[in-house]
Amino acid sequence: MIEVPILLAGYGPVGREYAELVRQYRAQWCDQYGADLRVVAVRGRSSQAEIADAVPPREQWAPAEEVAELLARTGARVLAQAVPSDGGEQPALDALQALRQGAHVVTATKSHLLTHWRQLDETARRAGRSVRISGATGAAMPAGDLARSVLRGFDVRAVQGCLNGTATFVLDQLAAGRELAEAVAEAQRLGIAEADPTADLTGKDAATKLRLLAGLLWGWDPADIAVEAEPIRDQLPAADDGHRLRQVAGASRDEPGLVRVELRAEPVAGPLGALVGPEKAVRYDCGDAGAVAVTGGRSSPRGAALAMIKDTLGAALEATTGFR
Numbered sequence: 001m002i003e004v005p006i007l008l009a010g011y012g013p014v015g016r017e018y019a020e021l022v023r024q025y026r027a028q029w030c031d032q033y034g035a036d037l038r039v040v041a042v043r044g045r046s047s048q049a050e051i052a053d054a055v056p057p058r059e060q061w062a063p064a065e066e067v068a069e070l071l072a073r074t075g076a077r078v079l080a081q082a083v084p085s086d087g088g089e090q091p092a093l094d095a096l097q098a099l100r101q102g103a104h105v106v107t108a109t110k111s112h113l114l115t116h117w118r119q120l121d122e123t124a125r126r127a128g129r130s131v132r133i134s135g136a137t138g139a140a141m142p143a144g145d146l147a148r149s150v151l152r153g154f155d156v157r158a159v160q161g162c163l164n165g166t167a168t169f170v171l172d173q174l175a176a177g178r179e180l181a182e183a184v185a186e187a188q189r190l191g192i193a194e195a196d197p198t199a200d201l202t203g204k205d206a207a208t209k210l211r212l213l214a215g216l217l218w219g220w221d222p223a224d225i226a227v228e229a230e231p232i233r234d235q236l237p238a239a240d241d242g243h244r245l246r247q248v249a250g251a252s253r254d255e256p257g258l259v260r261v262e263l264r265a266e267p268v269a270g271p272l273g274a275l276v277g278p279e280k281a282v283r284y285d286c287g288d289a290g291a292v293a294v295t296g297g298r299s300s301p302r303g304a305a306l307a308m309i310k311d312t313l314g315a316a317l318e319a320t321t322g323f324r
């Protein structure tokens with residue numbers, strides 16, 4: 001049996017789902033995969049708890065100590081990060097520290113991947129550990145796995161995707177005659193759009209996910225990728241019959257260091273035009289191997305937590321290092 005003690009950073013909607021999944025399915029994964037996943041400690045912004053059976057109520061948590069001390073004392077082999085993608089320095093510092101101490105990093109948090117990609121990759125390779133980022137590239141849709149490993153050797157020339165569920169939902173609502181503010185409010189009510197929907201509507205969120213996929217595919221550093229994005233606005237032109245307007249993020253190997261997010265009409269019969277509501281899809285142009293598309297996978301805290309579980313099992317069972 002492979003022992004997989006886990007330090008979980010972040011106990012918001014995604015972190016809570018992750019802890020609950022581990023509690024619920026631990027025995028099954030032991031039988032199925034020979035890997036014993038256990039959350040041994042959980043951290044919030046300023047407090048932490050070590051765990052015997054279940055996560056104790058918040059009022060019983062202790063003040064947070066340095067992540068290095070907690071990792072050393074608990075012997076955690078994985079740092080699972082579900083903390084805000086708000087650009088703070090702490091997630092990067094924690095991830096680098098964990099790698100140096102011999103733990104793998106599994107993350108749904110995106111912002112430190114944009115700023116510290118190279119440093120995380122080099123540190124992980126030196127330590128012989130991996131950084132897995134499925135939860136940051138489209139929740140339960142396995143687009144990151146395709147880019148990281150599944151399409152290896154396929155000569156991927158371009159990638160295009162609808163990576164923001166709010167954008168797809170809102171564009172369909174606008175096509176049905178609703179006002180932008182009304183469509184966004186509905187997306188927020190359904191829990192798809194962020195409380196501040198700016199990144200959903202401007203294309204920033206889609207561009208972030210595409211930058212991470214380009215990093216996995218071609219080794220581009222997301223920090224060096226320029227973004228050209230077209231925002232969703234009221235009164236967009238109607239798409240022709242048989243087409244739907246979509247927010248499409250794309251990059252091409254022939255234009256290194258550039259991600260474009262455009263609003264364009266996609267055929268309803270294609271993988272991007274066929275999407276409904278908050279669904280997501282990514283299409284890889286693989287040259288002689290043809291086009292490969294992936295769609296589906298739940299976009300929710302549980303979907304993101306499941307992606308982190310998949311990555312935790314992968315990190316524990318597979319001998320890869322760095323982002324690859």
Ligand SMILES: NC(=O)C1=CN([C@@H]2O[C@H](COP(=O)(O)OP(=O)(O)OC[C@H]3O[C@@H](n4cnc5c(N)ncnc54)[C@H](OP(=O)(O)O)[C@@H]3O)[C@@H](O)[C@H]2O)C=CC1
Pocket residue numbers: 009010011012013014015043044045046047081082083084085086090091108109110135136138139299300301302304
């Ligand atoms: N929600 C979703 O569907 C998806 C979310 N994501 C990403 O997953 C991440 C987690 O999202 P979500 O669960 O919604 O919650 P939040 O992004 O709101 O994270 C909240 C949790 O993070 C904790 N936290 C904040 N800073 C730190 C820190 N430095 N160290 C340890 N813990 C910290 C908070 O602590 P405290 O409780 O003490 O305040 C809280 O427990 C985000 O980066 C998000 O972008 C990715 C895909 C889908």
Ligand SMILES: N[C@@H](CC=O)C(=O)O
Pocket residue numbers: 163164165166167192193194200205299
């Ligand atoms: N607001 C985002 C949520 C997931 O990242 C979206 O609409 O896709």
